[in-house]
Amino acid sequence: MRPEDLLRPSPRGLYCPVGDFYIDPTRAVDRAVITHGHSDHARAGHGYVLATEQTLRLMAIRYGEGFAGASQPVAYGESVEISGVRLTPHPAGHVLGSAQWELSWRGLTIVASGDYKDAFDPTCAPFEPVRCHVFISEATFGLPVFRHPDAASETAKLLASVRLFPERTHVVGAYSLGKAQRMMALMREAGFSAPILIHGALEAISAYYVSQGIVLGELRPVRGLKKADLAGAVVIAPPMALSDLFLRGFPEPVSAFASGWMRVRARARQRGVDLPLVVSDHADWDGLIASTLATGCEELWVTHGAEDALVHWAGTKGLRARPLHMVGYGEEEEEAAPAPTTEAKEAAP
Numbered sequence: 564m565r566p567e568d569l570l571r572p573s574p575r576g577l578y579c580p581v582g583d584f585y586i587d588p589t590r591a592v593d594r595a596v597i598t599h600g601h602s603d604h605a606r607a608g609h610g611y612v613l614a615t616e617q618t619l620r621l622m623a624i625r626y627g628e629g630f631a632g633a634s635q636p637v638a639y640g641e642s643v644e645i646s647g648v649r650l651t652p653h654p655a656g657h658v659l660g661s662a663q664w665e666l667s668w669r670g671l672t673i674v675a676s677g678d679y680k681d682a683f684d685p686t687c688a689p690f691e692p693v694r695c696h697v698f699i700s701e702a703t704f705g706l707p708v709f710r711h712p713d714a715a716s717e718t719a720k721l722l723a724s725v726r727l728f729p730e731r732t733h734v735v736g737a738y739s740l741g742k743a744q745r746m747m748a749l750m751r752e753a754g755f756s757a758p759i760l761i762h763g764a765l766e767a768i769s770a771y772y773v774s775q776g777i778v779l780g781e782l783r784p785v786r787g788l789k790k791a792d793l794a795g796a797v798v799i800a801p802p803m804a805l806s807d808l809f810l811r812g813f814p815e816p817v818s819a820f821a822s823g824w825m826r827v828r829a830r831a832r833q834r835g836v837d838l839p840l841v842v843s844d845h846a847d848w849d850g851l852i853a854s855t856l857a858t859g860c861e862e863l864w865v866t867h868g869a870e871d872a873l874v875h876w877a878g879t880k881g882l883r884a885r886p887l888h889m890v891g892y893g894e895e896e897e898e899a900a901p902a903p904t905t906e907a908k909e910a911a912p
């Protein structure tokens with residue numbers, strides 16, 4: 564028996580021929596198992612979706628209640644069986660509700676981790692390594708140059724700038740699902756107690772986080788506030804919104820962007836970001852390696868990102884490794900349309 568008998572890459576995503584389902588399919592399919600709510604992994608229009616309750620709720624918020632024909636929530640550590648394949652979600656530490664899916668069949672265990680990180684995040688359950696024969700990892704930051712700094716120290720940089728320029732508005736670009744709420748929570752942990760102003764695209768998702776017991780403090784819609792009232796405020800908005808036109812609405816805006824890519828100075832310059840904040844929801848090089856080793860796997864499959872370095876590293880550790888060259892993943896959340904339903908309708912069969 565080969566691992567490919569249980570799970571294999573296909574043009575629509577990872578496919579399980581035994582159970583006839585896909586993991587994070589990039590196109591509408593009959594049966595989908597979803598790792599987390601980001602738009603490149605969780606698409607609308609599937610016949611049936613298996614995911615954690617939080618991921619299902621986030622999909623409903625983004626795409627509308629009719630995002631799938633049917634859905635079934637599974638809690639972390641609980642299992643369901645599809646045609647003899649046992650499926651169990653475990654925390655991935657990426658965003659609220661994010662899961663690694665453990666597939667067990669005839670003594671073989673494969674873990675598809677989706678996106679994950681092993682760094683501290685007050686807004687979701689921490690990454691749990693799961694023993695397996697085959698570990699499937701992304702490699703968004705799969706190069707040794709990527710070593711993410713501590714998110715708390717990056718947050719401190721933002722708050723220091725806020726103190727230094729009390730007349731200016733700090734506008735922080737952050738992906739609407741996960742990163743935005745993590746920045747809010749990190750600011751609260753650092754003692755920032757003023758209301759945080761939020762772009763309309765963040766309202767529903769942030770409210771859901773609060774309903775799940777995540778402490779984000781007082782959030783206020785930025786919409787409708789007068790320019791004069793915005794001096795000294797911190798505004799969080801999706802990266803897409805950080806246009807010149809949007810920024811012009813604020814007094815002497817300082818633009819910030821929270822992303823692992825801010826480690827690359829050229830990217831920050833390209834975006835015209837005043838204050839790059841290196842805060843990532845993906846594991847860095849050390850995190851990818853530590854997480855892979857913690858699974859005790861014999862084989863590593865790398866889905867997308869900088870696959871080659873990780874595959875090479877695995878070889879030096881005596882692990883079998885292969886790049887899967889999956890397409891359709893990465894640079895995800897930016898494209899996530901905050902206006903729901905249209906995407907769902909288009910994707911429906």
Ligand SMILES: [Zn+2]
Pocket residue numbers: 599601604657678895
């Ligand atoms: Zn993601």
Ligand SMILES: [Zn+2]
Pocket residue numbers: 601603604678892893894895
């Ligand atoms: Zn992704």
